Amino acid sequence: MKAILHVIEYDFRNFFRYRFFIAALIAMNLADLFISAVVFTQMTSLVNYFRFFAPGLTVVGLFASAFMIGREINMEVRREIHHYLLSLPMTRTELAVGRVLAGGLRGMLYMTPLLITNFIVLRFPTLPQLSLILLTLLLLAIGISGVSISIAVSTTSFEKFVTARGVVYYMLFFCSSVFYPLSIIQILATKGLGPLVTFAQINPLTNGSDLIRSFLLDASSGYVFSPLMLLNVAVFSVIFAFLALFAYSKILQRH
């Protein structure tokens, strides 16, 4: 356990090295909310877009920051720093668990100001609701960290990693209810894009953002909490956390 904490501390120190980059990322996220979302609110009568998008933005921020761990691990692999990490007095499993958890926890840390912004502009949840939101987002962050690490150790160059990240990012975000309600995405089914609609429904980002909406938006918005949302995110998290553990501890030894 102590070894895992050391790995988490190592990754947090690295995270704070990018504090200006993080500040820029927060500025971009807030620009999305306070410029784009405000204008789109004027353009659609289907939803109050500003209120709708705020929870989605939290998930966008969580994703971007939890994914940063992959960028660092990819760099370590390319510069062969992983040899040093593998020589440390800890098991490979401890090292891998530490990295996956650190990626998720960094995502939670980054997401916190965005979530607080949500509470201010939407409403404050009750304590059990807050606990459920935090649990779901933590699971989501660990899953994203797992996806990122799996890609990072499977790609040999930074460009390939960035390209793979882009494909994952665009698929997960544009086929989810982060930017627009699921009811509108369902229109795609009439254009022969049914598989994309199914993907959007099972997408953990859809379930994560809709779960926050179910607690922070009015009942009239139609978002109701379902345990299946939490289950969906949990399954995603478990699958990708284990995939990352396996990939990190096995593939690294082959390099």
Next chain:
Amino acid sequence: MFIQYKFLLILRGIWFVAQVALFGLVVNKMVQGAADAVGINYFNYYVAGVTIITLYSTAMFIGYDIFEEAEHGVFEYLLTLPVSRRELVLGRSIGGGLRSFVYVGPLLVVVLFILGVSNPLYLLIALASMFLFAFGVSGMSITIAVAMKSGDKYDILIGVLDALIVRLSTTMYPALYMQRAMPAYATIANFNPLTYAADLFRWGTGVEGALQFSPLVGVLGLFIFFFAFTFVGVVFYERRLEGGSWQ
């Protein structure tokens, strides 16, 4: 040098397709009423806007090249070449703009296929304005890169600038709705080169019949943008080129 970024270029291509085929299609349904109210097809409006965003982001790549050159010592080599500093920066600015057009070219063909062309003369004027825009963006990228002399600071500033310059323009939404949302946003958008480029491209392809500005104002705005950044870029480049201190 541009081709070195093949994966990033592929990524921009995927981004473009995702923006158009997913985001554009879905948001089109979401804002249909608002688009009808101002007499536009939002999907076409958005496709034209995304083309300008892609042109902007690829023209900004030149700044990363400058840091790459500084890191690998190519800068010193360039300074030994028998060309004046002025020619060097002018060439780079125009080269940066041209190569972004080379990249956007295939996408532009697809976009023109989607949007159609109502008046070839208007389209030619719009494309010429987009050249000015791309050269201006390259000049701006060089100016910022040389002023910063730090890859990290440049990356951060470009990220923030990108967030603001794109969102505070008419690339994604009409000025009327920016005005309704926050008059200050519309005021800023009126001085944004992305607004001029996007509006001119829509005018050139016939997506938007009635422009907020006369096309002449748009062309003039882009010319001032190009002129200012190319020549400010020259002055900065000349003053800050030597002496190292690149980070």
